[in-house]
Amino acid sequence: MYDYNDKFMISTEQVNILDLVSVSVVIVDQGGIPVHINQSAAKLFMISSIDKMPQEVISQFKILLKPDNLKKVDSLNLKIKQEPLGERIIQAIHSEINESYHLITLIDISREVKLIHDNVFNRKELKAKNILNNRKEQENKDLKHRLAEIFDQVPNEIIIIKNDFRISDGSSKITKRAEGDNFNFCYEYLGYNTPCPKCPLKNETNDKESSQLGHEINGKFFLETISPFSSSGEILLTFKDTTRQINIIEEIREQKETIQTQKELMTDLVDLMALMQKKVKKEEITDKFLENIQLKTNSNAVALMILGHKEHDFWIHAGKNFPDNLLDQFVENYKSLPIREQNIKNFPFHILEQDLKSFHKIIVSDTRGKNLGYLVLDTIMTDVKKQIISLFTDPLTAYLTNQLLLKKLEIIAHTDGLTGLYNRYYFQQEFNKTNDRFEKYGTHYSLLVADANGLKPVNDNYGHEAGDLFLIEIAECLKAVSRKTDVVARMGGDEFSVLMPDSDQNGGEYLIERIREYCEGRVIKISDHDSVPLSMSLGIASTDNCSADLIIKTADDAMYADKEKYYQTHKKQR
DSSP: OOOHHHHTSSOHHHHHHHHHSSSEEEEEETTSOEEEEOHHHHHHHTOSSGGGOOHHHHHHHHHHTSHHHHHHOSEEEEEEEETTTEEEEEEEEEEESSSSEEEEEEEEOHHHHHHHHHHHHHHHHHHHHHHHHHHHHHHHHHHHHHHHHHHHHSSSEEEEEOTTSBEEEEOHHHHHHHHHHTOOBHHHHTTOSSSOTTOGGGSOOOOOSOEEEEEEETTEEEEEEEEEOOTTOOEEEEEEEOHHHHHHHHHHHHTTOOHHHHHHHHHHHHHHHHHHTSSOOHHHHHHHHHHHHHHHHTOSOEEEEEEOSSTTOEEEEEEESOOTTHHHHHHHHHHTSOGGGOSGGGOOTHHHHTTOSSEEEEEEEOTTSOEEEEEEEESOOOHHHHHHHHHHHHHHHHHHHHHHHHHHHHHHHTBOTTTOSBOHHHHHHHHHHHHHHHHHHOOOEEEEEEEESSHHHHHHHHOHHHHHHHHHHHHHHHHHHSOTTOEEEEEETTEEEEEEETOOHHHHHHHHHHHHHHHTTOEEEOSSSOEEEOOEEEEEEETTTSOGGGHHHHHHHHHHHHHHHHHTTSOOOO
């Protein structure tokens, strides 16, 4: 037992008082070795005697009492691990008793430190959520804007109504007129004060099939198509101005064509337009169109060649009375061209001209004037025939424009909701087409596989909203460095792929160089104070360097090899 008067220059009663107070204190010598602890300190460290004091605590006392440290600080936070409490933070506050002994007051600040840490983490997480919410709001605005653009690109005027005939939305031309003329109901657009006399919507029925009505407004003729639009009961109305078609028919009548011819022409035109309103394949529409054109223009042969959204994709190629395989030769010749040369200007018409007596080609454009393809005829052309062709190509143009817009909507359905890249389903379709083209024409292609590095720590430390932001930046990188003809897709999780048509191994390796140059030194800002480096593991394979059957495995193996190089300098996450 120590002689307190000699050792500490304080009385035994004072030491006893220290044992009674609730504050935890430890008396240590000049070297940081504890010589006395009170009961509160013993409970704090969960020990029964001073010789049980944890060595890690004694080491921290020694550090605190170093002369250089005492000049700078008078307290130190100790980290100790105790079962079952886990890690605890103890603040040690120093005060000098005399030249030989020091009094260290101990305060358990674990709860306060945890609250501060939780508050900082919550602020970071809230910041990341705000960033993602702002991005989502912008995406919703962009989507609404894109739908509005699609409405305005459709050649027909569009109105969306509720069950009570009230207008809820429509193309910009309609909505501006509604504001200017102050009307709220669809029948007011047609000049009525009450619902149209023959409107099928007045009859309560479960029939969800489309229906049509004809209207004459101020000397103009309109064909109204009524279609169910959504599960909420909204109805889609489209109004097509058919005045020009009817006027052309009247002009043909003035040219003393027989009544029977006029009747047949009108009937065939109405039948074609009615067929376009039904859910039938486009082949049936084009077959009916070509049948009418051939008959009405007395052509020996007719054909229709239309490109899709991608210029290397023949959407429609159909003909009537052409020599065997001639149209197939036309398409094969076009597809054998390098992808960069595949456009409407390079159609190989010389293949058709050599077998046709009177060759004529007529441009088929969409409603905005963009060339979609050609109508080819073997006939002696006259002004009357040109009018008849125009009469039938007008509804065909509207039909093709609508179908291409629907294909655009399908593309939206084929995109990944988070990154805006194509999804796995669409990528697989394009991969199969590209592989078929390689097997048929020998056109090489490359496949790049990419895997994000460091996504798991971002999710663990900052939350999944921050992880989503990380994936979006990866997608932006791949889109920025890829070619227009490449198919960039998110395959799932943190896995991405880039399909490169008309590319060899050198082209694929060049893409990898561009990706690495893009990522070098670039960081993703998670919050105002935190950022992570942009990094991917990459693998490339090309059909000029491996067989098509092994191209996916080869690209995957190259990516995993690159991933192992990454793990040599980074901790592997599980």
